[in-house]
Every structure is written in structure tokens, then in C-alpha cells.
Amino acid sequence: xxxxxxxxxxxxxxxxxxxxxxxxxxxxxxxxxxxxxxxxxxxxxxxxxxxxxxxxxxxxxxxxxxxxxxxxxxxxxxxxxxxxxxxxxxxxxxxxxxxxxxxxxxxxxxxxxxxxxxxxxxxxxxxxxxxxxxxxxxxxxxxxxxxxxxxxxxxxxxxxxxxxxxxxxxxxxxxxxxxxxxxxxxxxxxxxxxxxxxxxxxxxxxxxxxxxxxxxxxxxxxxxxxxxxxxxxxxxxxxxxxxxxxxxxxxxxxxxxxxxxxxxxxxxxxxxxxxxxxxxxxxxxxxxxxxxxxxxxxxxxxxxxxxxxxxxxx
Numbered sequence: 001x002x003x004x005x006x007x008x009x010x011x012x013x014x015x016x017x018x019x020x021x022x023x024x025x026x027x028x029x030x031x032x033x034x035x036x037x038x039x040x041x042x043x044x045x046x047x048x049x050x051x052x053x054x055x056x057x058x059x060x061x062x063x064x065x066x067x068x069x070x071x072x073x074x075x076x077x078x079x080x081x082x083x084x085x086x087x088x089x090x091x092x093x094x095x096x097x098x099x100x101x102x103x104x105x106x107x108x109x110x111x112x113x114x115x116x117x118x119x120x121x122x123x124x125x126x127x128x129x130x131x132x133x134x135x136x137x138x139x140x141x142x143x144x145x146x147x148x149x150x151x152x153x154x155x156x157x158x159x160x161x162x163x164x165x166x167x168x169x170x171x172x173x174x175x176x177x178x179x180x181x182x183x184x185x186x187x188x189x190x191x192x193x194x195x196x197x198x199x200x201x202x203x204x205x206x207x208x209x210x211x212x213x214x215x216x217x218x219x220x221x222x223x224x225x226x227x228x229x230x231x232x233x234x235x236x237x238x239x240x241x242x243x244x245x246x247x248x249x250x251x252x253x254x255x256x257x258x259x260x261x262x263x264x265x266x267x268x269x270x271x272x273x274x275x276x277x278x279x280x281x282x283x284x285x286x287x288x289x290x291x292x293x294x295x296x297x298x299x300x301x302x303x304x305x306x307x308x309x310x311x312x313x314x
Contacts, residue, residue, distance in 0.1 A: 051293070054286045054289050054290060055286075055290055057282060057283055057286035058076055058077070058283060058286035058287035058289070058290050059071055059072060059073055059074070059076070059283070060072065060282075060283040060286075061075075061076075061283050062282050062283045063280040063281070063282060064276065064280060064282035072283070076283055076284050076286075076287035077287050077290075077291070079284065079287075080284075080287055080288060080291060085263050085266060085271060086271065086288070086291075088263055088266060089263075089266045089267050089268050089270075089271050090268070092178060092264075092265065092266060092267055093246050093247065093249070093267055093268060094246075095178065095182075096181075096182060096185070096246050096249060096267070097242055097243060097246040099182045099186075100182060100185055100186055100189065100242055100245075100246070101238070101239060101242040103182075103186050103190075104186050104189055104190045104193045104242075105193055105235065105238055107186075107190045107193070107194070108190050108191075108192075108193025108194040108196070108197050108238075109193075109197050109231070111125075111129055111190075111194045111197075111198075112194055112197035112198040112200075112201055113201070113223065113227065115198065116198070116201050116202075126198075129190070129191050129194050130191035130192075130194065130195060131191065132187055132188045132189075132190070132191050133188065133189065133191040133192050133195075135188065137188070137251040137252050137255055138251070138255060140184075140188070141252070141255035141256050144171075144184055144256055145171065145256060148170035148171050148180055149169065149170075149171065149172075150167075150168075150169040150172070152170075154170065155167045155168070171256060171257050171261075172261055173261065174261055174262050174264040175264075177257055177260070177261060177264045177265050178264055178265050180256075181252060181253050181256060181257060181265050184252055184256065185249075185252050188252070189245075193238060196234050196237070196238065197231055197234055200230065200231040200233070200234040201227060201230070201231060203230070204226070204227065204230050208226060209222065209226065212225070212226055236307065239303075240303055243299055243303065244296075247268065247292060247295060247296050247299070248269060249267050249268075249269055250267070250269030250270060250273070253265045253266075253267055253269075253270050254269070254270050254273065258270070259271070259274060268288065268291075268292050268295075269292075271288060272285045272288045272289055272292070273285075275288060
């Protein structure tokens with residue numbers, strides 16, 4: 001018997017239907033891709049077209065409406081590297097990332113730990129903590145502008161508790177505007193951090209926690225030795241979400257301070273808007289957008305490599 005005959009005998013025949021004929025599983029498998037192919041081509045094509053077109057616009061001196069488009073090559077990028085407002089926006093982004101990640105992660109974890117214990121009205125507290133997440137910044141911005149004004153409710157509260165010497169026009173002074181914006185965004189996002197940590201802690205085996213208590217482990221030891229390692233994946237996810245949110249931040253600083261005063265709350269998103277819409281420097285704004293894309297891709301690569309190294313170490 002030849003080798004081909006042996007291979008033919010060993011090769012299993014394709015499954016058949018009850019009425020005869022092969023089951024068209026592979027054909028059905030590929031047909032699913034055919035159904036989503038038009039949407040994929042449209043979305044991916046539109047995305048990359050916009051990126052390429054933005055890259056082209058970044059080489060022009062153009063106001064967005066004039067038929068005159070002057071090619072300036074890489075001059076817009078050279079101007080960006082010498083632009084103090086751009087570097088200030090980068091610094092504000094880093095401060096925002098570090099500040100919001102540390103504070104909202106700490107608060108979210110503390111709330112999750114407290115509400116996992118035997119607390120009355122637990123459901124009510126969950127709602128109170130999570131409500132700021134669902135409130136639109138466009139709705140809350142006028143409230144915060146009024147509350148943190150020189151004659152606002154926050155200064156009135158300071159007077160009430162005997163801290164009137166701390167009164168400020170919180171959003172009108174360069175020294176206090178950025179911390180105030182950070183506080184507003186932390187208030188609006190801590191609820192999401194809390195929910196993620198609360199869900200992650202719900203996956204911890206209760207027997208493990210009970211065994212730790214029986215062994216005499218206190219609350220701090222249980223938190224450090226059991227809870228924190230178990231929610232490490234959630235912390236990494238929050239790190240990535242905070243990095244993404246820092247790069248694309250626009251709504252709160254734009255609606256509350258419009259990037260001011262004196263560019264003290266200027267971020268990349270607000271600076272791109274200011275350059276393109278308010279100042280008419282569309283080519284320069286496009287170059288800023290390309291720089292933002294480069295930063296985002298670089299951070300994504302670094303986080304991906306870090307995550308891969310952690311996975312291999314485990």
C-alpha cells in the first residue's frame with residue numbers, strides 16, 4: 001500500500017448532515033466576516049484617512065477656510081517644540097495623570113473596602129458614590145464655576161468652619177485653578193474606580209479572608225497581603241484608563257476654565273481647540289494632533305510591553 005493510500009485512510013472524512021453532504025461550517029464561518037466587512041472597511045478606512053489627512057494638513061499654513069494653502073514642511077513641528085504653551089500642556093497632563101490616578105485609586109479602594117464590611121445602608125452609599133460618574137460635565141460646569149468663584153459656596157463653607165483665611169477665587173488664579181480642576185475630575189471619576197474595585201473584591205474567596213482573620217491577621221495585614229494582590233489587575237486597568245483619559249482630557253478644563261487663567265489649565269485637547277477654532281491656525285492644530293497621536297501610541301506600546309513582562313514573570 002502506498003503512502004498516499006495510507007494518508008487517505010488516516011484522514012477523517014468531513015462530518016455529514018443527516019440528509020447527506022458535508023456540514024458547511026467553514027463556509028458559515030467565513031460568511032460572518034463578509035457580513036461585517038463593509039462596516040470594518042468604512043470605519044477603518046475613515047479612521048486612517050483622517051489620520052493621513054491630518055498629517056497632510058500639519059504641513060500647511062492654513063486657516064481652515066481660505067483657498068490659499070501654503071506648504072511649510074515641518075515648520076509647524078519645529079514651532080511646537082519651541083512653544084512654551086505646548087510644554088505647559090504636557091506638564092499639566094503629567095500632573096493630572098499622577099494626581100488623579102493616586103487620589104481616585106486610593107479613594108475608590110478605601111470606599112470599596114469599607115462597603116465590603118458590614119455597613120448599614122450599603123446600597124445608599126453605593127449610589128451616592130457613583131452618582132457623579134453619570135452627571136454630564138456640561139451640566140455640572142456652571143455649578144462648579146459658581147461654587148468656586150470668589151463669592152461662591154466653597155468660600156462660604158470655609159468661612160463657616162473658621163477657615164476664611166483660605167478664601168480664593170479658585171478658578172481665577174493661576175496657582176489654584178489646576179488643583180481645582182483636578183479636584184473636580186477626581187470627584188467625577190472616583191465612583192467608577194470604586195465600582196471596579198468593589199467588583200474585583202467580590203471575586204475574592206471569602207474563605208481566604210476568613211482564614212486570614214482566624215490566623216490573627218488585622219485589617220491592614222489583610223489589605224496588604226490579600227486584597228491588594230487580588231485587585232492588581234484592576235489597578236493596571238485603571239492605570240491604562242487614567243493614561244488615556246489624561247491624553248484626551250477636554251471637557252472639564254474647557255467648560256470650567258477654558259484653559260485659563262494664563263494657560264494654567266491648558267491641556268493638549270484644549271490647546272488644539274484653541275489653535276484651530278479660536279485662532280484659525282488649522283495647520284498648527286493638526287501638527288499638535290499628530291504629536292498627541294505619537295504620545296498616545298508611545299504610551300500604548302510602553303504599557304503593552306510592561307504588561308507582557310508582568311505576564312511572563314507570573
